[in-house]
Amino acid sequence: MSLLDFSRNALMAALLIYSASFIFFMIAVGGKKWSNREPAAHARKWGWIGFGIAVAGWAAHVTFFITRWIAGGHIPTSNMYEFMTMLAMAVMLAFIVIYLIYRNTLLGAFTLPLTVIIIAYASVFPSEIQPLIPSLNSNWLRVHVTTAALGESFFAVGFAAALVQLLRVVDFTRTDKAGMRSRRWVESFLFIILIVIGFLVSVFAFRSAGYQAEFRQTVVKVDDQGQEQTTVHQVIYGLPPFVKPYNSEVVKMDGFLGLDKPLFQAPSWMNGVNAGRKLNTIIWSVLSGLILYGLLRLIARKQLGAVIHPHLSDIDPDDLDEISYRSIAIGYPIFTLGALIFAMIWAQIAWSRFWGWDPKEVWALITWLFYTAYLHLRLSRGWLGAKSAWLAVIGFLVVLFTLIGVNLVIAGLHSYAGVS
Structure with missing residues (x-):
């Protein structure tokens, strides 16, 4: 070892x-x-x-x-x-x-x-x-x-x-406005924790399943002399892509629950080659957190x-x-x-x-x-x-x-x- x-x-x-x-x-x-x-x-x-x-x-x-x-x-x-x-x-x-x-x-x-x-x-x-x-x-x-x-x-x-x-x-048990506001804030903090847990569950679940999606992204930049420079990047996702990188095409994508192509592409103002992947991760984190929170609320009924x-x-x-x-x-x-x-x-x-x-x-x-x-x-x-x-x-x-x-x-x- x-x-x-x-x-x-x-x-x-x-x-x-x-x-x-x-x-x-x-x-x-x-x-x-x-x-x-x-x-x-x-x-x-x-x-x-x-x-x-x-x-x-x-x-x-x-x-x-x-x-x-x-x-x-x-x-x-x-x-x-x-x-x-x-x-x-x-x-x-x-x-x-x-x-x-x-x-x-x-x-x-x-x-x-x-x-x-x-x-x-x-x-x-x-x-x-x-x-x-x-x-x-x-x-x-x-x-x-x-x-x-x-x-x-x-x-x-x-x-x-x-x-x-x-x-x-x-x-x-308070039903006045101040009491309701305090309850909502505490619940919001607990929900944020569940978003983090949902992110971890999603990442490790798809990683263990060997899921992968691959994109070819074309990035065009203008240099100091005003000339365009084009570069091609490979972007790999570990989570099913709701959003694909800006100005990219699918190279490989495994389907998941009917999702066989990205729903939309990342906006052009999001900088960085991995911007689309990060946005996709945020979407998965929030979605997983909502599912976890919904299940726990369904069980607890409060x-x-x-x-x-x-x-x-x-x-x-x-x-x-x-x-x-x-x-x-x-x-x-x-x-x-x-x-x-x-x-x-x-x-x-x-x-x-x-x-x-x-x-x-x-x-x-x-x-x-x-x-x-x-x-x-x-x-x-x-x-x-x-x-x-x-x-x-x-x-x-x-x-x-x-x-x-x-x-x-x-x-x-x-x-x-x-x-x-």
């Missing part, structure tokens, strides 16, 4: 161990109702078992990271697969720190699934080790990426605690938040509020160092300028400004409880767009996704 194969096996082991840890945390949270022991004693016992298993999973995750580093000869942060797996590892580190401080079992029941989803999302991208381009071969890049990811991981733990807090405090809410009745929302705030307060200075200060030093070395309004730089600044506003409103204006939780949840959505949307949707100097 090669070192790279061993590294991949370590990540798979971490994924399985994290899943087992989640089960024990769920027993700690939900099983106490059927336990003959005191509820607090039951939660502590199973919570510590779940935590111990989570630490074992993190050890396997660190093993993956180190062995991949040795196999590749450079820190594994150069593409989306490597960065997202490192982010998941950082989220678990942040969870371990926060859990040791507060020992809240409910946090494990929501942070572990988040970690599993991040690893599964990373697995969508090519996992081959790629040689570093010159701008990535810098010690400052390593410091920048690792500290930024660590800061974002504490934001992720704060998000998990805030989402649980909202599920706990929102009254799903809003998903209303299903979860009764199981959180004995949780103190003030504890969750404190956990969310402390997590973000720890992550904020780390993110400031990594995403702004160290990033600007690296940018000066790589591109001879500290700031260039690249989309990734702009959204990193937006993220920092958002969490600055969060801390200001909480500390100076007294935004506690639900107000603070809403900001923590929205803030992490901004983080996700900075991590995923900028790399995959907006072209820029930071587009190192490694999408095949």
Whole structure:
């Protein structure tokens, strides 16, 4: 077995161990109702078992990271697969720190699934080790990426605690306008999570089935001298194409449920060879999320938040509020160092300028400004409880767009996704 194969096996082991840890945390949270022991004693016992298993999973995750580093000869942060797996590892580190401080079992029941989803999302991208381009071969890049990811991981733990807090405090029996609005927002956040899960289910289902569609796209560009330059690109889809690339023709397409040709083509204003494929992926993600949400609503016959809410009745929302705030307060200075200060030093070395309004730089600044506003409103204006939780949840959505949307949707100097 090669070192790279061993590294991949370590990540798979971490994924399985994290899943087992989640089960024990769920027993700690939900099983106490059927336990003959005191509820607090039951939660502590199973919570510590779940935590111990989570630490074992993190050890396997660190093993993956180190062995991949040795196999590749450079820190594994150069593409989306490597960065997202490192982010998941950082989220678990942040969870371990926060859990040791507060020992809240409910946090494990929501942070572990988040970690599993991040690893599964990373697995969508090519996992081959790629040689570093010159701008990535810098010690400052390593410091920048690792500290930024660590800061974002504490934001992720704060998000998990805030989402649980909202599920706990929102009254799903209220019928007034404010109550209905709160219920809709909570349900919207749960739907976004289901869209991500639907995306993963779709990708892995069609990948296991060996589905593929191929297009030949003709791209015409005008150079500085005003002359047209024509290039032909091969674009491969892993999902049945509702939308084909702009100005392209079908080379090969397997039919699926009566879909034997694309319904329309991507608009001309969408830049990039893979623009059509990305739009098609978004359509599949939303469609899969709608199907999952519809099935769950059909089974539950009520809003998903209303299903979860009764199981959180004995949780103190003030504890969750404190956990969310402390997590973000720890992550904020780390993110400031990594995403702004160290990033600007690296940018000066790589591109001879500290700031260039690249989309990734702009959204990193937006993220920092958002969490600055969060801390200001909480500390100076007294935004506690639900107000603070809403900001923590929205803030992490901004983080996700900075991590995923900028790399995959907006072209820029930071587009190192490694999408095949």
